[in-house]
Amino acid sequence: MRTVETTIANRRDDLARVTRIVEDLAGTHHLARDVVADVKVALDEVLTNILAYAYEDDEIHEIRIRLSLDQEVIEVEVEDDGRPFDPTALAPPDLSASLRDRSVGGLGMHFVRNLMSEVTYARP
Amino acid sequence: MDLREDTSGDVTILEIKGRIDSTTAPVLGERLTASLTTPQRRLVLDLRQLEYISSAGFRVLLLAARRAEEAGARFVLCSVTGKVRHLFDLGGFLDLFLISGSREEAITAVH
Numbered sequence: 001m002r003t004v005e006t007t008i009a010n011r012r013d014d015l016a017r018v019t020r021i022v023e024d025l026a027g028t029h030h031l032a033r034d035v036v037a038d039v040k041v042a043l044d045e046v047l048t049n050i051l052a053y054a055y056e057d058d059e060i061h062e063i064r065i066r067l068s069l070d071q072e073v074i075e076v077e078v079e080d081d082g083r084p085f086d087p088t089a090l091a092p093p094d095l096s097a098s099l100r101d102r103s104v105g106g107l108g109m110h111f112v113r114n115l116m117s118e119v120t121y122a123r124p
Numbered sequence: 125m126d127l128r129e130d131t132s133g134d135v136t137i138l139e140i141k142g143r144i145d146s147t148t149a150p151v152l153g154e155r156l157t158a159s160l161t162t163p164q165r166r167l168v169l170d171l172r173q174l175e176y177i178s179s180a181g182f183r184v185l186l187l188a189a190r191r192a193e194e195a196g197a198r199f200v201l202c203s204v205t206g207k208v209r210h211l212f213d214l215g216g217f218l219d220l221f222l223i224s225g226s227r228e229e230a231i232t233a234v235h
Binding site: 012015016019033034037038040041044045047048095096098099100102103104107108110111114115 | 143145146147175176177178179180182183186189190193206207211214215216220221
């Protein structure tokens with residue numbers, strides 16, 4: 001199993017570094033382009049949610065990201081010290097609203113749930 | 125994300141290469157806002173070379189489409205294929221935006 005791990009701060013500027021790490025792993029192991037895109041979208045959604053909602057202060061917090069590659073499976077683990085929130089319990093978004101009424105609230109987790117084979121949430 | 129601008133008559137074509145995610149979406153948002161404030165503006169967004177788009181990108185496209193409607197501008201997407209089309213489908217956006225199969229069809233559609 002090949003594992004890559006990094007820690008970023010809860011700052012938007014750090015997100016591009018996560019994308020580069022995924023791309024490096026994908027390049028080294030010749031991963032399918034669509035699968036890599038799915039992982040990058042899912043990570044963007046999860047990390048954006050953490051940055052937007054997890055912290056009640058303006059302090060710097062560390063977010064740990066671990067990518068594990070084992071044969072046909074990519075596992076992505078994101079760990080933060082923000083307030084407890086189970087994104088897997090979010091209701092699916094309303095995708096039927098008109099252009100005027102449509103929002104993207106809940107869309108990120110909807111993507112994560114549909115792009116990944118399995119999504120779990122745990123608290124230590 | 126790279127943005128390349130072309131014109132065809134009175135139509136502006138913005139071609140996006142790379143990815144639209146939370147890092148790059150603000151740049152695209154500013155560019156679309158600047159383009160769509162002019163009434164009668166005709167803008168085509170060519171997604172042929174787009175790798176993927178996350179919800180941050182869809183938020184920008186939604187705002188742009190609303191702004192176009194309010195300003196009386198025309199805003200059409202084209203060449204939504206492969207992974208990008210899958211994401212549009214998952215998000216329920218295929219029927220929400222005006223989408224043409226090719227750049228040529230989009231140029232016709234904005235008139």
